[in-house]
Amino acid sequence: MLLKVVSLSAMSLAKPLFIALAALAVAGPALIATPAHAAPSLEEVQAKVRQLEEDATTAAEGAQEAKVKLAILTKTLNGIKAKAEVQGASLSALQKSLGTIAVEQYKSGTLSQGLELLFSSDPTLYLSSAGALDAITRGKSAQLRKYQAAQQRLSATTLTVNDKLALVAAAQKKFAAQSALALSKLKEAELLLSKLKKEDRERLAKLAAAQEDADQASSLAAAAGANGVSGRAGIALKYALKQIGDRYVFGAAGLVTWDCSGLTMRAYQAAGVSLPHSSSAQSRMGKKVSLKALKPGDLLFFGRPISHVGIYLGGGRMVHAPRSGSRVKVTTDLNMGRKALVGARRY
Template sequence: MASHRKPKQRSLTSGTIRAAALLALTGAASATLLDGTGHAENRLTPAQVKAKVDEYQREAEEATEKYNGAREKADKARLRLEALRDQAARRTTRLNTARNALGAFATAQYRSGTIAPALQLALSSSPDQYLERASLAERAGSRQAALIATIGRQERKLRQVRGEAADRLAALRASRTAAAHHKRTVQEKLAAADRLLARLTLEQRQRLLATRDADKAAGSLALVAGRAARAVSYAYAALGKPYVWGATGPHGYDCSGLTQAAWRAAGVALPRTTYTQINAGRRVTRDQLAPGDLVFFYSGISHVGLYIGGGRMIHAPHPGAPVRMASVGDMPFAGAARPA
């Protein structure tokens, strides 16, 4: 007689339970992320949009300066590479000429044959004639030895030039890669700013632009900002390099040599000494300091640094101390100038 039992329900395995839970969590997370990314920017107020757009544009400006620096490095590396390649070609030609001359000399020796000096003396009818021939042979041997030494020097120099060319080629490729990266960053930041502005109504955009136009009081500083940023960037790159009296880089600096080199990298020629640099450009007060300004110290205007913001500067302190950051308040402040 058949029993009437309820069919057993299949139990869920632990693996099935984990899979179901994972799918549920993933779905919930995806919904949250999509909702967050899809609507976060829509919830921004016009003031927040303005702040975000300003941030994107500042970041784009920073990337632009990095792009300019990378392009400048690439141009210099390309010019040096071309010069090295020309030099290598000329040295190769000279080396081949010397080798051909040595080969011709050796061929002539082989064809004429060589006779032992004692046998030459025995066969010679005149000792004077023998001595003359011996002298000529000695001079020829000296010329051959000198030619061999010249070839050795030329080979070493050619290897050196080719090695430097290889280094410049690597630097050129690295600079081009960096430039391409910074260019993409600029494009991405500006595109993000445009997308934010597109979310505003026409009236909101007009008000935002009107507000930005009202900020043009800082416009005169903005005209200098690009070059100042390059000078500051150069100073940052010099951090850790040694103080070298009378040096203007790139391996070491004294105080005015560092500021001169930094602004030279930005396309501005400064005088060499602290006493003359303080009169280069427009004098500014301490509360007007902006990144890139020259800050001077002591009553005799004997020290200078490059202001980087936040009350700090980069300077070459003194022999034995490398280029480093310091507070503007660490020394008696004597004045400041903004190169133009």
């Protein structure tokens, strides 16, 4: 029985907490009076929160990669199971046909050794006498040869089913582990912020909201000037730019909330290109592009292992869904903290 898969899209993680997270990047050290003894400095809090935020996003994309792999394996497994059912039905029909032959031979007193072995209640006797049965099938019965071949095919298919079941279980385990890791990192960040004074958290939230408003204004201005891109790239880029202002949520793929790979997946789906919901999986598709030869519509990939993706807008800019607490926006910063730009693909 397959393990139950828990969807990341159900995680409603864009809470006021993460507005406070984003604000740490723009807050000044005067916000918190730090005693010399125990309390960490603002810079230390800022660095730790950003690290936790990046770790959570990395884990969430790892979960998405496992989810994509799980879907592929499950589809393959279902196909193999269907094949096994067909082979089993064929084997039963052959056995029934051979049973009719055995009855007729028994009535006439000419039941062959091969058929006696085939219908014996002792499997050990049957297996130990396989050589004798082979000799009979080679010389005497096309039906027996078909039956033996069908048995071999069904045995091979059964082994394949068992192998795929093990892979499915492993993918499910990874999905669950990565999902739990993403949540634990966010809870750790929440605990860190809870140690701040209430007035400091409120001020951080206001600063973050102001920064988001500024980002949205500049993003909409960039989108208004992004015309003239044709083909699939143009369609995908136009789709992504229409989502500016939508919230980031782990595992989301529209229509009003997104994660990074969910946004790029839907954008290229609008252009007729099928991509999986995983930045890592998307990085293995399409045509590799030099970072010195980027064109609008190319997908940009970040981190090792890859855990973020955005759509290149041109002029050193991209549109993307950054992280929890933020919204879909255009950025000129192609250095995602510890997640360096590592590659690009064209579809």
